[in-house]
Amino acid sequence: MENREGIPCVELRNVIKRFPGVTAVDHVSFKVEQGKIFSLLGPSGCGKTTTLRLVAGFETLDEGDVLIDNKVVNDIPAHKRNCSTVFQTLALFPHMTVEENIAYGLERRKFPKDEIKNRVGEALELMQLSGMGKRRPSQLSGGQRQRVALARSLVLRPRILLLDEPLASLDRKLRKEMQTEVRRIQQEVGITFLYVTHDQKEALNISDTIAVMAKGRLEQVGTPNEIYETPRTMFIADFMGATNIFLGKAIASGGREVQLESEDGLRVIALENKNIIRSREIVGISVHPERVDVLAENTDLEADNKFRGKIAEMSYQGDFTEMKICVDQVGRVITAHVSNEPDQKARFSLGERVLVCWGRHSSSILVG
Amino acid sequence: MNVSSMTNKILPTLSTLVYIFLWAPAIILVIFSFSNNRFGIKWEGFTLQWYFDVANTPAVRDALIKSLIIASVTVIVATIAGAVIAYGLYKYRFRGRGLLRSAILLPMVMPSVVTGGALLIFFTRALHIPLGYLSVIIAHITFSIPLAMFVILGRMQRIDWSLEEASMDLGADILTTLRKITVPLLLPALIASAALIFPWSFDDFIITYFVAGVGTTTLPIYIFSQLRFGATPVINTIGTIFIVLPIVGLLLMHFLQKKK
Numbered sequence: 001m002e003n004r005e006g007i008p009c010v011e012l013r014n015v016i017k018r019f020p021g022v023t024a025v026d027h028v029s030f031k032v033e034q035g036k037i038f039s040l041l042g043p044s045g046c047g048k049t050t051t052l053r054l055v056a057g058f059e060t061l062d063e064g065d066v067l068i069d070n071k072v073v074n075d076i077p078a079h080k081r082n083c084s085t086v087f088q089t090l091a092l093f094p095h096m097t098v099e100e101n102i103a104y105g106l107e108r109r110k111f112p113k114d115e116i117k118n119r120v121g122e123a124l125e126l127m128q129l130s131g132m133g134k135r136r137p138s139q140l141s142g143g144q145r146q147r148v149a150l151a152r153s154l155v156l157r158p159r160i161l162l163l164d165e166p167l168a169s170l171d172r173k174l175r176k177e178m179q180t181e182v183r184r185i186q187q188e189v190g191i192t193f194l195y196v197t198h199d200q201k202e203a204l205n206i207s208d209t210i211a212v213m214a215k216g217r218l219e220q221v222g223t224p225n226e227i228y229e230t231p232r233t234m235f236i237a238d239f240m241g242a243t244n245i246f247l248g249k250a251i252a253s254g255g256r257e258v259q260l261e262s263e264d265g266l267r268v269i270a271l272e273n274k275n276i277i278r279s280r281e282i283v284g285i286s287v288h289p290e291r292v293d294v295l296a297e298n299t300d301l302e303a304d305n306k307f308r309g310k311i312a313e314m315s316y317q318g319d320f321t322e323m324k325i326c327v328d329q330v331g332r333v334i335t336a337h338v339s340n341e342p343d344q345k346a347r348f349s350l351g352e353r354v355l356v357c358w359g360r361h362s363s364s365i366l367v368g
Numbered sequence: 369m370n371v372s373s374m375t376n377k378i379l380p381t382l383s384t385l386v387y388i389f390l391w392a393p394a395i396i397l398v399i400f401s402f403s404n405n406r407f408g409i410k411w412e413g414f415t416l417q418w419y420f421d422v423a424n425t426p427a428v429r430d431a432l433i434k435s436l437i438i439a440s441v442t443v444i445v446a447t448i449a450g451a452v453i454a455y456g457l458y459k460y461r462f463r464g465r466g467l468l469r470s471a472i473l474l475p476m477v478m479p480s481v482v483t484g485g486a487l488l489i490f491f492t493r494a495l496h497i498p499l500g501y502l503s504v505i506i507a508h509i510t511f512s513i514p515l516a517m518f519v520i521l522g523r524m525q526r527i528d529w530s531l532e533e534a535s536m537d538l539g540a541d542i543l544t545t546l547r548k549i550t551v552p553l554l555l556p557a558l559i560a561s562a563a564l565i566f567p568w569s570f571d572d573f574i575i576t577y578f579v580a581g582v583g584t585t586t587l588p589i590y591i592f593s594q595l596r597f598g599a600t601p602v603i604n605t606i607g608t609i610f611i612v613l614p615i616v617g618l619l620l621m622h623f624l625q626k627k628k
Contacts, residue, residue, distance in 0.1 A: 079540070089530050104535070
């Protein structure tokens with residue numbers, strides 16, 4: 001195989017796609033590395049599926065370039081792009097058996113009969129579907145149908161596999177299993193996956209790189225860890241579940257920390273983040289609820305961020321308890337997730353006065 | 369007696385009466401087709417004579433064959449044309465699409481006399497097509513296409529169209545996709561439309577009568593012309609055949625489906 005190192009498998013350069021009355025994809029640029037899982041994450045209507053369809057060739061772009069293996073493919077039709085799509089509805093052909101479904105693409109490419117047979121057999125094995133070949137899609141479970149859809153695309157050994165929310169129709173437990181399965185299969189075949197999802201947990205779980213989209217624009221690209229720990233905009237912080245967002249003005253930013261005075265009058269401290277472009281204005285600080293510590297009111301300790309308040313709400317969630325703490329004087333609510341221990345009776349009760357605190361490392365700076 | 373036991377008695381009685389009302393004429397017709405009475409209106413002992421008579425009357429055989437040919441051609445042409453138009457109306461967006469889609473109902477609700485009269489004038493004054501089998505077939509296709517479109521559009525609304533995209537994504541061109549995916553998916557609707565059009569065309573009398581001209585005899589027209597000589601047992605016989613045949617067909621389809 002030729003050396004493709006350093007060349008992105010897929011690249012979008014300033015891509016714009018307009019539909020009547022809306023710009024679905026707005027100046028989007030990103031590079032997808034060879035052999036990785038790259039996720040497009042965002043709420044419905046954010047343009048992620050349109051972006052995927054632009055790469056697949058189902059939509060034509062208005063401006064910019066789509067490159068596959070460093071070649072512009074803007075005018076190349078879908079069936080000549082050497083990528084294959086797994087659809088949200090899976091789109092298994094209901095009138096064909098599992099084998100016929102998987103063989104469909106190979107037959108269109110005029111592969112010899114025995115080669116088709118071999119590849120279909122291999123695919124069935126890889127997907128743990130051996131013995132299911134003669135069944136119709138309607139006779140399979142949700143997870144099995146998923147595997148057939150993956151197999152049908154993977155037998156073609158495409159350069160890129162495009163997946164459009166393929167797990168959306170599964171229940172939670174099965175979805176979790178299939179996420180692991182998707183990762184296993186990707187590592188086994190080594191093909192680049194471009195994965196569209198609206199489920200943050202799914203994206204965090206399976207991706208090497210996540211690109212978060214909102215209103216047609218790319219908000220941030222990074223590793224799952226970066227996206228979760230250091231969301232750059234209010235939208236991402238909120239979308240990734242950092243429910244504590246302090247909007248306000250930076251009053252001091254010297255050395256390795258940023259001090260912010262929030263609109264409701266709280267002073268919040270965060271670590272200076274080298275990833276933040278300095279020219280963009282800091283507009284807020286966010287912190288994930290599980291990073292917030294809840295302590296007895298009289299605890300004596302040093303903390304970057306330390307506030308006193310009263311527990312206004314408590315709800316048991318199994319592995320943790322969600323507490324909403326109303327901060328004295330300003331009345332602002334801080335949410336904390338306190339993990340539950342089996343031998344531990346509830347440490348706090350509703351209405352109790354407590355101390356909430358977290359370190360500067362746990363806060364993330366948000367820019368406009 | 370409480371209300372529920374009353375409804376328990378009244379409902380079955382009512383239903384039975386309705387069914388008798390629906391089926392009695394047909395049953396009487398079947399019975400009299402075996403009666404040894406020259407006018408077919410009284411029971412005078414069992415006979416198969418009228419069946420032999422029908423089989424040996426060239427005019428009946430001729431009319432039957434003509435009717436079958438007309439219905440077959442109509443089914444094939446109207447179903448294909450209906451499918452093509454429905455596909456275009458469903459898939460392509462253009463001005464007036466909604467209007468055109470609603471308009472397919474119009475020919476179906478138009479009185480047959482109006483359609484028949486309009487076609488007659490159209491054929492004789494505008495197109496100068498001689499009245500005969502050709503004009504009958506064209507007329508039948510005309511009123512059958514909306515029916516085919518109606519059935520096929522209904523099915524199209526329930527199809528997952530990403531299947532077509534998937535097919536192209538896997539490397540099939542448009543023609544292969546139509547042949548391998550779209551047509552098989554539409555097949556139930558194509559069969560349903562054929563099954564609806566065939567009897568419509570086969571027993572249409574009013575429109576056919578308008579455009580048939582002189583000497584063109586389909587089976588319904590033959591039966592009508594026979595009535596002018598009073599009720600004859602031949603009508604009972606033909607009637608019986610056309611009651612029994614579809615029933616056999618329906619039962620056959622039912623069993624085939626069950627076996628599947």
